[in-house]
Amino acid sequence: MSDEDLRTAADTVLARLVGAPTARLREDQWRAIEALVAERRRALVVQRTGWGKSAVYFVATALLRERGSGPTVIVSPLLALMRNQVEAAARAGIHARTINSANPEEWETVRAEIAAGAVDVLLVSPERLNNPDFRDNVLPQLTVATGLLVVDEAHCISDWGHDFRPDYRRLRTMLAELPPGVPVLATTATANARVTADVAEQLGTGNTRPDDGSDTGSALVLRGPLDRSSLSLGVLTLPDAAHRLGWLSEHLDALPGSGIVYALTVAAAEEVTAHLRQQGHTVASYTGKTENADRQQAEEDLLANRVKALVATSALGMGFDKPDLGFVVHLGSPASPIAYYQQVGRAGRGVEHAEVLLLPGREDEAIWQYFASLAFPPEQQVRRTLEVLAEADRPLSLPALEPLVDLRRNRLETMLKVLDVDGAVRRVKGGWTSTGRPWAYDAERYAWVNRQRSAEQEAMREYARTTGCRMEFLRRQLDDETAAPCGRCDNCAGARFEVEVSGSALESARGELQRPGAEVEPRRMWPTGLAAVGIGLKGRIPAGELASTGRALGRLSDIGWGNRLRPMLAPHAPDGPVPDDVAGAVVDVLADWARGPGGWASGAPDAAARPVGVVTVPSLGRPQLIGSLAHRISEVGRIPLLGSLVYAPGHETTHVPRSNSAQRLKALDGALTVPSELALAVKRAEGPVLLVDDRTETGWTLAVAARLLRRAGATEVLPLVLAVPG
Incomplete structure (x- = not known):
């Protein structure tokens, strides 16, 4: 098939995907698809939210499947986005299934469908990659059969990034074991220059040609400008939590369309939801404690505009696809401008104007400090854990390990995942075992990551107080060399919202916040x-x-x-x-x-x-x-x-x-x-x-x-x- 014929076929798939007969791929999208389908390369796409990264891998999937390739495997941490992706794929005639923590009852059926060749796309959550049964029994077969591997939110691979997830590092093994010539696509909207280089380097693992086994060189990196012309950024500095909650209640209906209100903690999200409902607003809560069925209902209600807003924690995070989302409001500042850019990027993807507002609070710093306390433990605690595992005559589960090491459950589990990636321990049925392999504590790297976190926190303080362009500020934090004043934010075009709060709204908010118990x-x-x-x-x-x-x-x-x-x-x-x-x-x-x-x-x-x-x-x-x-x-x-x-x-x-x-x-x-x-x-x-x-x-x-x-x-x-x- 000539390049021209391939381009025509790609545009045809895109038209089915978006439901628009005249739709055509942009040049940068086509370049990514050409690299995957015609050249069988590995590519890293760093593009703004709404650029159309999912269109690239769905179109590439359809073309590769027509050529007899195996199913596309998409690794994504976003359950909400997985549900969106399954529906989007269906529009293009692509049969997609998922394996994640929310659908264990379907796993056997999905595995049977894959074996029968009936699945075009399999979406997998990263924690599955190191589940012993999946890793040992499913992943090897999947690796051999995969026609295209897609790593969504690829910044999670890098511990230089703001959202490092140890489970993602298991991809390094899968990359090394892919058959020659299997294309790989990594996508993200939030990678600075260092993270981009780190991910591109990891993509090169095991990268060989199908014909002669020679090294194909470095991964293709397609990095575009990160401006979002639909977003109007602003910061409202208010005296206290009551003023912020009162302002939100008073102005929520004035914000365009429906949107997301982010809170930093589950307690705050529930508190805000309760107050807004009492004031007559139709909102739903979405947090890490929300039951899966309630999450799905909340997503459906927001997609159908049956609610004005979801009041969410980072559990919703980047993983929600609603093109007409009209606003994102943060009650409290995230600890990283990169994470902030990612979250606000959910808005304004299919509309000309969306409001993005940050209402920082004095409790933000304490919450940042709490999450920073969950960082990789000191060497003494790590060595103690390795000693306990080495001395054990059987695998040790987390509950069995806890009495023997001075680490909380979540921090212990995250540490073990990092050690697993480093080869010092291995997760097996029944728990964790020592591999006996030598392991070095990379104090310099961990210290650098901690310094990077501190620098990101300072950058968020600077974002809130800057008198310069806010979009330009965020783009420069992501090393976007094309960053320039946007002409839309409150500093460029003037504030669009007053900070005044009426006495009645303030009194109601204070009543909610001062209610004890x-x-x-x-x-x-x-x-x-x-x-x-x-x-x-x-x-x-x-x-x-x-x-x-x-x-x-x-x-x-x-x-x-x-x-x-x-x-x-x-x-x-x-x-x-x-x-x-x-x-x-x-x-x-x-x-x-x-x-x-x-x-x-x-x-x-x-x-x-x-x-x-x-x-x-x-x-x-x-x-x-x-x-x-x-x-x-x-x-x-x-x-x-x-x-x-x-x-x-x-x-x-x-x-x-x-x-x-x-x-x-x-x-x-x-x-x-x-x-x-x-x-x-x-x-x-x-x-x-x-x-x-x-x-x-x-x-x-x-x-x-x-x-x-x-x-x-x-x-x-x-x-x-x-x-x-x-």
Whole structure:
């Protein structure tokens, strides 16, 4: 087939894909397709959101399949985008299927369809690549059969990038094992020069010609300008969270079409959703905690414009394809201008004008610091994990590893994935094993990545305060050499929105944010593997030793009480008596708790008994805060202050690590005790007691304290804390 005939065939497929008979590929799109189909090359396409990267791989797929090639495999982290892609492929007569965490019941059927040659496109989530069964039994067959490999959101491959995902690095193995001449396409809208070079280098792995096996050289890189002519960027600097929430509620209907409101945490997203609904707005929440069915419904509602906005965390992120999305608003600033560019890029793809607004908040920095704390661990912790795996006589699961290493579950799992890619460990059925291969801790690289994160955070601060063009600023952060003033942003063309908020909107927002109270769910099961650290606890916590569902004043991650509590409970914050506003709000929480369903003042037939006493958890860092809070509760509620648990001899300086559950329990084992005078008071009181602490992170201190008090005679233990993580 001549180049001219191939171009005509490609345009025909595109017309079917977009449903427009006169549609034609742009020259840069055609160049990518020509490289894949005619030249069987490996290509990296770095182009702005909305450029048409999916058109390239769907058109290439159709042409390659007509030539007898195997199915296209698309690796993508975006479940929402996967659903969009399946529908888009169908329009071009391409049969697409997915294998991801949301459809395990379909995996066997999909595998059978692939074997029968009935699947043109298989979309795979990156975590599948290192699932032992998929990696060992499916991936080898798929690698041999693949006609085109597509790596979507390819910046995730590089740990120099803002969104590195260890699972993606497993692609390096697949690239090396692809048969000669299988084309590869990597796509992203958010790669600076360093990430682009890193990904292009990795694409070269195993890159040989089908005829003579010779090296084809470096990957073809097609990088275009990153301007988005439809986007009007702006920043609104408002005094506090109430002003930001009030402004959003008052101006949401004035924003064009339907769109996305991003929040930095799940708690904030839920808080914003609740308030906007109360104010009459039709919105839906979309977070990492949203059930899959509810996510799909939210996506469908936004696509059909049945909601004004999705209030989302980065769980929605880059993975949503709605060409007529009219606005993106951020309540809180992402930590990276590259991540910000990616998220706002969902707007304005099929409309002439879309509004993009950033409303930064003072809680942003604390949230950045939290996510930064999840970085690759220090060498000592990594070596300890490798030693434990090397000494084990069987694979160790994450729950089995936790008691033996001082790392939280998520951080431990991410570290193991990196070590797996580096060849030091291997994931198998039943857990993780050591390979015994030598491994070096690349301190220089990890330090550089941390410095890069700090530089990105500073860039986001600069973006918010710059007086220059905001689109040009973002493009320069992505090393776009063609960056120039856009003429559309608030600094180029003038602000399009006032920052004033009406008194009524501000009052409503303050009412929402100042509403205190969050439930504290008790621990009901001891963590597995405690025997490995000498603790004889396992299984369910007996009913007679359980804490009850408790209450907290607020979540540290929300934009209401979280902003008040974070500085007060920061690690180096000074101790002191509980502030009056905080004490008053805690009293409100108690009153609401008492009057609520099943509360002791509810009048319900099965209402809980009224607390007969207040007990405190001992604190090494905030004894005045906790003591004064307990005293105020006792005084206002007319509930006797029975006393405090104490640290056992030798444990007076016990530090409970902010680590995984097993390590926390190891530190707590034998550390707390009920003094005889408190035990006598609890026994004489014959009823429920309020257990007061400043905060709870995992619930294990409360669980251990409740167990001791229940054994001392308390009929029920009701935890009451100032803050939970959220």
